[in-house]
Amino acid sequence: MIGYLIRRFGQSVIVLLIVTVFMFVLFHMLPGNPARAELGVRAQPAAVAAFDRLNGFDKPIWYQFWVYIDKLAHGNLGFSYIQNASVAQLFAQRFPKSILLVGLAYALAIIVAIPLGILQAVRRNKIDDYALTGASFVLYSFPTFWLGIILIEIFAISLHWLPPTAPEGTTVGQILSDPKGLVLPVVNLALVSIAAYSRYMRSAMIDSLAQDYIRTARAKGVGRKAILFRHALRNSLIPMATLIGLSVPAVLGGAVITEQVFNYPGVGLLFIQSAGSEDFSVLLGLTLVAAVGVIVGNLIADIGYAVLDPRIRY
Amino acid sequence: MARPVIEGIAAPDKPGFEAGEENLDADAAGHDDGGEARPVGSMLRLTVATFFENKLAIAGLVIFVLLVLFSFVGPHLYVTNQVTVNPANSNYGPSSAHLLGTDGEGFDVLGRLMVAGQSSIEIGLAAGLCAAIFGTIYGAVSAVAGGVVDAVMMRLVDALYSLPTLFLLILLSAIFSPNLPLMIAVLGFISWLGPARLVRGEALSLRTREYVQAVKVAGGSQRRIVLRHIVPNAIGTIVVNTSFLIADAILALAALSYLGLGLPNTTPTWGGMLSNGTTVIFDGYWWQLYPAGIAIVLTVVAFNFIGDALRDSLDVRLQRR
Numbered sequence: 001m002i003g004y005l006i007r008r009f010g011q012s013v014i015v016l017l018i019v020t021v022f023m024f025v026l027f028h029m030l031p032g033n034p035a036r037a038e039l040g041v042r043a044q045p046a047a048v049a050a051f052d053r054l055n056g057f058d059k060p061i062w063y064q065f066w067v068y069i070d071k072l073a074h075g076n077l078g079f080s081y082i083q084n085a086s087v088a089q090l091f092a093q094r095f096p097k098s099i100l101l102v103g104l105a106y107a108l109a110i111i112v113a114i115p116l117g118i119l120q121a122v123r124r125n126k127i128d129d130y131a132l133t134g135a136s137f138v139l140y141s142f143p144t145f146w147l148g149i150i151l152i153e154i155f156a157i158s159l160h161w162l163p164p165t166a167p168e169g170t171t172v173g174q175i176l177s178d179p180k181g182l183v184l185p186v187v188n189l190a191l192v193s194i195a196a197y198s199r200y201m202r203s204a205m206i207d208s209l210a211q212d213y214i215r216t217a218r219a220k221g222v223g224r225k226a227i228l229f230r231h232a233l234r235n236s237l238i239p240m241a242t243l244i245g246l247s248v249p250a251v252l253g254g255a256v257i258t259e260q261v262f263n264y265p266g267v268g269l270l271f272i273q274s275a276g277s278e279d280f281s282v283l284l285g286l287t288l289v290a291a292v293g294v295i296v297g298n299l300i301a302d303i304g305y306a307v308l309d310p311r312i313r314y
Numbered sequence: 315m316a317r318p319v320i321e322g323i324a325a326p327d328k329p330g331f332e333a334g335e336e337n338l339d340a341d342a343a344g345h346d347d348g349g350e351a352r353p354v355g356s357m358l359r360l361t362v363a364t365f366f367e368n369k370l371a372i373a374g375l376v377i378f379v380l381l382v383l384f385s386f387v388g389p390h391l392y393v394t395n396q397v398t399v400n401p402a403n404s405n406y407g408p409s410s411a412h413l414l415g416t417d418g419e420g421f422d423v424l425g426r427l428m429v430a431g432q433s434s435i436e437i438g439l440a441a442g443l444c445a446a447i448f449g450t451i452y453g454a455v456s457a458v459a460g461g462v463v464d465a466v467m468m469r470l471v472d473a474l475y476s477l478p479t480l481f482l483l484i485l486l487s488a489i490f491s492p493n494l495p496l497m498i499a500v501l502g503f504i505s506w507l508g509p510a511r512l513v514r515g516e517a518l519s520l521r522t523r524e525y526v527q528a529v530k531v532a533g534g535s536q537r538r539i540v541l542r543h544i545v546p547n548a549i550g551t552i553v554v555n556t557s558f559l560i561a562d563a564i565l566a567l568a569a570l571s572y573l574g575l576g577l578p579n580t581t582p583t584w585g586g587m588l589s590n591g592t593t594v595i596f597d598g599y600w601w602q603l604y605p606a607g608i609a610i611v612l613t614v615v616a617f618n619f620i621g622d623a624l625r626d627s628l629d630v631r632l633q634r635r
Contacts, residue, residue, distance in 0.1 A: 011472075018473035029489070141561065141614035143568045143585070146607045149592045157595065253480030257569060271481065272573055275488040283488060287481045294476040 001306065008302055012295050019291045023284050024068055028061075039081075077285035082277050087285035090270060096172045098266035102255050104182070105189035110244070113194045117201020118233065124206060132198070139195035144254050148188040148261035155184060166264035175265075185262040189254050193247065200243050204236040211235070238308045245301020249294045368627055374619030377612055385431025394425025396582070405594075408601055415601040417590065419579075427605050430582035435613065437494070437567055437583070441501035442560035448502065449509030450552055454540045456510070457517035468514065471507050479504050483566060487575040497570075497577060501563045509555050516548040550624075557621030561614045568610055584610045 035043065035051040043051075052058045056067055071078075077087035120129045139147075156164035166185050167178035175182065208214065209232050217227050256268035263269065267286060274282035399419045406416045415423050456467040474482075486500045517540075520526060526543050545552075568585030570576045576586055584606045591603030 014469060015472045015476055018469055019476060022473060022477075026485070026489070137615060137618060138611060141565070141611050141618055143565055143572070143588065143607070143610055145569065145572045145592065146588060146603075146610075149595060149603070153595055249476075249478035252478045256480050256484070257572070260573060271484065275484045275573070275575060278488060280488070283485050287477060287485055290478045290481050291476045294478060298476070 004306065005303065008299065012299050016292065016295055019288065019295075020069060020072065021065075023288050024065055027280065027284055072288075077288065078281035080274075080279050080282045082274075082279045083282070087282050090282065091267060091286065091289060093170065094265065094267045094270050097169075097175055097264070098255060098259070098268060100172055100175065101182075101185055101189065101258070101264060101266055102251060104186045105193070105255075105258075106244070106251065108186060108190040109193035109197055112190070113197035114201055114237075114240070116194070116198040117236075118205055118228070120198065120202040121205030121209060122228070124202075129202075133202075136195040136199055139191060140199075142192065144188070144192055144257040145261050147191060148184070148258060151184050151188055152261075164262075166259075166262040168263075168265060170265075185258050185264050188261065189251070189258045192254060193251060196247070196250075197240070197243065201236065201240060204239045205232060208232040208236045238305065241304045241308055242301045245297045245304060248297030249290075252290050252293060368623040370619045371623030371627070374616040374623065377616035378620070381431060381609070381613055381616070382435065385428050385435060388428040388431075389425065392425060392428070394422040396421055396426055396429050405597075405599055405602075415599070417587070417602050423587075423601055423605060426582055426587060427584070427609060430584050430587050430606070431609060433494070433577070433581055434564060434567065434584045434610070437498055437501065438560045438564035438613070438617075440498045441505070441563040441567075442556050444498060444502035445504075445506040445559050445563075446509050446552055446556040449506035450513045450545060450548070451540070452506065453510040453513030453515075454517045454544045454548070457514045458521055458536055458540055458544065464514075468511075471510055475507050479566070480569065483570060484573065484575060487570055492570075492575065492577050494577065494581060497567070501566055504566070505559050505562060508559070509552060512551050512555055513544075513548050516551055517544045520544050520547050554621050554625045557617050557624060561617035561621070564610060564613055564617075584613075 035048040035055075035057065039047055039051055049058075056064060059067075075088055077091065079086050080090065083090060116132060120132050123129045152164045155162045162183050163178075163181045164184075165181065167175045167181035169175045169177070214227060214231055217231050222231070252268075255266065256271055258264065259266045259268035260272050267289075271283065271286050273279075274286070399421075401419070403416050404419060406412055408415045412422050412424070417423055417426065452467065452471075456464045459467075482504050483500065486503065487497075490496050490500065521539070521544065526539055529539055529543060564584075567576065567583060568588060571583060571585030572589040572592070574589075576589070577583055579586065587606035588603065588610065591599070591606060594602055
């Protein structure tokens, strides 16, 4: 087990290293060069040369890469000349708010999807299973932003129940002071995940229910509820744990769209605004951070799988 | 785009498992009886037959054919001007002159829906196919080459996989200015990883089969092994995956349009129409929002249906033996 953990961790480090190389290459592939990108196309040659010297862009490429890695190791993600702040600073300001949004959406998705999946597995091929299957198919095919717009149309414009935009604020506390504004963004982000998770939960549950140990339990007289929750559910949750870890990139992507739709002041909105203003140091820095999030998510999924399933031995 | 990647669901990277291994076991059962490269024709015919027994598949196919007719034949029956902006004509509700009203620039919405359908379907198909072809070759080559080459090629895939699709998509479209071929390339670039992993998984088992070994012994080239033996035998997995890739590409294109990183308005797409429609929800111009959205959802549902049904029909084909 320990050996597996070390090997798996080493793999993650290698992948992370390749990602940094990729980011570095992308940064050097930018239209023009970093100096032109930062100072603008009309910058004087002297200014460009000064910028290159200041940032070490006149050094050999391998040395620049070393400096880049060194900076990353010290938490320096780059500097945004457009916002006049370091990327790490911008990120730190917005990160807690995004974690709040993503965390709540994850929680809601899991709380709703697991019972839905169980229901569908138990009522397999009955009318309610078909209805839910159809609904999750359609939901799964929805553009996330349109779903958000429809939520706004129904609950904000027609019914006036909830505000159409997310709470604005620089801290998590300020956002939490207006919980009503959080409802639509969280629901929007959770809905598409619910469609996928409940489908997966359904098939995991159906798989479990077909196992021999379920028949054994039934034969020795275990009650219906106990079979469902003690035997089948616990074993179906193992693949779910993996799926939740693997869905990190999709949820992060969904968060970007959701933050744009509801003007939620998180990392995703910062990312889109930076794309609009072609602020590449922010884009690359945030992509790298997102990649770290995904790598950690995969690591947790794999380790979780190994820990949760006692049948697996390494 | 809060869509967990479908390949991830189909074949989660459990420790000690190669992607697509579940398929492999089933496939091994299917192919071992002959021990010979199965003629592709009969396999295809059986697959097609089981495909058409599946109601979901037929529904998906019918929806898709109708959408294609609507987009490509429709403009000949319902002729509208989609070239010149006419502000005097803007934001009219549905009427007999404009069945689905007009948009903010005075274009007929129904007519624009047809024209936009052409580019949306074309881009989705092209991006999905490019990704599938490149991913297939990449995965097969990686598996056949083996050793260090395989390890390096797959770590590269792992690394790219850890970049969230939408982040990469936004990053790439911010770097490269959007035009049609580049858009296809960018959308293809973000989605070839799934097929690469799947095909590598299949190829790893196929390359140890007797008939592939026989080709090697007989002096057949690596290229022949990849193109004549591994790709045709993995075609089922590839087709299923391609169908999902097309669905994803259409959704991704819509998301990009919404974020303002899509194609310019001179190339109308459903995603572009939908995102223009989102700006007028407070005015109540529903006809600018819902038709385009419904078209996207229908297309994506159709391809998801087809993919799902194909996967089932491949399973059925294997169970029958």
